[in-house]
Amino acid sequence: MHGVGLAGQVRAGQERAVARAITVVERGGLEAEALLASLRGSDSAAWRVGLTGAPGVGKSSLTQALGLALREEGVGVAVLAVDPSSPFSGGALLGDRVRMPELLRRGAFVRSMATRGALGGLSAAAGDALDILDAAGFPWVLVETVGVGQDEVDVASTVDTVVVVTVAGLGDDIQAAKAGILEIADIFVVNKADRPGAEAQVAALEGMLELQPAGEWRPPVIRTSARTGEGIAELRQAVGLHRVFLEADGRRAARRHRQVAERILRLVAALASERVRRDFQAMLEAAVAAVTQGRQDVHGAARRLFASLQGVGAAREA
Ligand SMILES: Nc1nc2c(ncn2[C@@H]2O[C@H](COP(=O)(O)OP(=O)(O)OP(=O)(O)O)[C@@H](O)[C@H]2O)c(=O)[nH]1
Ligand SMILES: [Mg+2]
Numbered sequence: 001m002h003g004v005g006l007a008g009q010v011r012a013g014q015e016r017a018v019a020r021a022i023t024v025v026e027r028g029g030l031e032a033e034a035l036l037a038s039l040r041g042s043d044s045a046a047w048r049v050g051l052t053g054a055p056g057v058g059k060s061s062l063t064q065a066l067g068l069a070l071r072e073e074g075v076g077v078a079v080l081a082v083d084p085s086s087p088f089s090g091g092a093l094l095g096d097r098v099r100m101p102e103l104l105r106r107g108a109f110v111r112s113m114a115t116r117g118a119l120g121g122l123s124a125a126a127g128d129a130l131d132i133l134d135a136a137g138f139p140w141v142l143v144e145t146v147g148v149g150q151d152e153v154d155v156a157s158t159v160d161t162v163v164v165v166t167v168a169g170l171g172d173d174i175q176a177a178k179a180g181i182l183e184i185a186d187i188f189v190v191n192k193a194d195r196p197g198a199e200a201q202v203a204a205l206e207g208m209l210e211l212q213p214a215g216e217w218r219p220p221v222i223r224t225s226a227r228t229g230e231g232i233a234e235l236r237q238a239v240g241l242h243r244v245f246l247e248a249d250g251r252r253a254a255r256r257h258r259q260v261a262e263r264i265l266r267l268v269a270a271l272a273s274e275r276v277r278r279d280f281q282a283m284l285e286a287a288v289a290a291v292t293q294g295r296q297d298v299h300g301a302a303r304r305l306f307a308s309l310q311g312v313g314a315a316r317e318a
Contacts, residue, residue: 007038010136015109018078018136025128026113036128042135044256046078049239050143050156053165058191059144061226062165062235064100069236070140071106078138079103081112082126082145082155109138120263120270123154127263130158154266156184158259160252161242163187163235166205168197182208185219187238193223193230217245276305283308 006024009017025032049066051059060081067077079100100110113129114122126143133141145155156162164185188209190201205221220238224231246252276284287301296304 007035007135010039010132011042013136013138015136018109018132019111021132022080022111022113022129025125025132028119028125032128036131039131039135042131044134046130046134046138046141047161047243048130048141048143048159049161049163050145050159051163051165052145052156053189055146057165057167058224058226059146059165060099062163062189062191062224062232063142063144064103065224065226065229065232066235066239067100067103067108067140067142068106069232071103071108075140076108076138077103077140077142078109078133078136079111079142079144080126080129080133081110082122082143083112083114109133119274120267123158124263124266124270126155127158153184157262160246160255161186161239163189163239165189165191166201167192168195168201182212186217186242187235188219188221189224189231189235190221191224191226194225194228198223217242272309276309280305280309 006017006021010021021035024035051063051066053059063079063081067079070077081099099112100108104110111129113125126145130141130143141159143155143159162184164182164187166188168190188205190198190205192198202221202223209219209221222231222234222238224235226232246255283305287296287305290296291298291301
């Protein structure tokens with residue numbers, strides 16, 4: 001256990017300590033919990049921008065370009081690349097060095113993570129890593145998440161500004177967007193605009209947005225090319241505008257409030273199922289038997305099991 005010493009070094013912004021701390025939360029367990037406990041209350045100067053989208057659309061290239069634009073302004077930048085597809089963070093770590101070389105040269109902190117082992121899975125670990133980067137005092141944190149699954153939606157929903165990256169001619173992309181990513185987008189990007197079809201993709205996205213109920217914030221659709229640099233300034237500007245929007249009228253505080261509630265609920269759910277697996281296996285087996293033998297459906301079985309857990313809890317407290 002080096003929780004307290006490490007926490008101090010993280011708060012002092014020492015990058016090696018930050019990297020080590022992220023490794024600790026990737027592993028999860030008591031050491032991670034002790035570290036996070038001693039970092040509590042560091043909240044929260046960082047503005048967190050999430051870039052998400054299907055594999056290969058150019059998230060890393062755009063993250064680097066946006067990061068470089070911010071470095072040009074002289075502000076500190078940390079990048080967290082969250083990769084659910086690669087099971088070993090060791091491999092991902094190696095990838096850091098080649099992933100965003102220019103950004104590294106310009107003094108940004110770049111780190112990737114990939115784990116499912118910790119309580120609450122990848123999105124919980126990513127949330128913890130973001131807390132560490134917050135505590136370390138980075139004013140801007142860019143989070144790249146690969147893919148379009150629930151993990152990505154969960155990770156994306158722990159940031160302040162969600163950028164959904166698409167490319168021309170990827171019909172599947174829009175399908176995937178419908179599966180949940182669309183609702184969480186604050187900014188849409190059509191990347192690889194140096195290739196044909198970008199205009200049609202912009203029009204398709206604009207069309208989809210028109211079908212959405214009009215909200216207070218209308219997500220802009222921005223054409224970019226990480227290759228030529230087209231649209232990067234506009235993306236930087238859009239992120240700034242979204243920040244101004246959220247910072248007004250307590251919207252950011254409300255969003256953070258929802259995010260913290262979500263994180264707590266996910267952890268409670270993880271703790272509850274862990275507990276059932278560990279200590280109430282017989283009850284679980286009985287519930288499974290009830291369903292497979294047709295005496296109960298899964299909903300009824302879950303409610304009954306949950307109710308008896310509450311009974312056990314009450315009996316223990318009494
Ligand atoms: N023509 C063109 N190619 C691009 C552009 N942006 C990225 N690429 C290329 O697209 C490929 C994938 O780019 P990445 O930035 O690695 O994409 P990604 O979305 O991070 O990929 P994963 O992390 O693997 O999902 C690379 O070969 C890039 O050079 C662009 O604007 N135009
Ligand atoms: Mg990438």
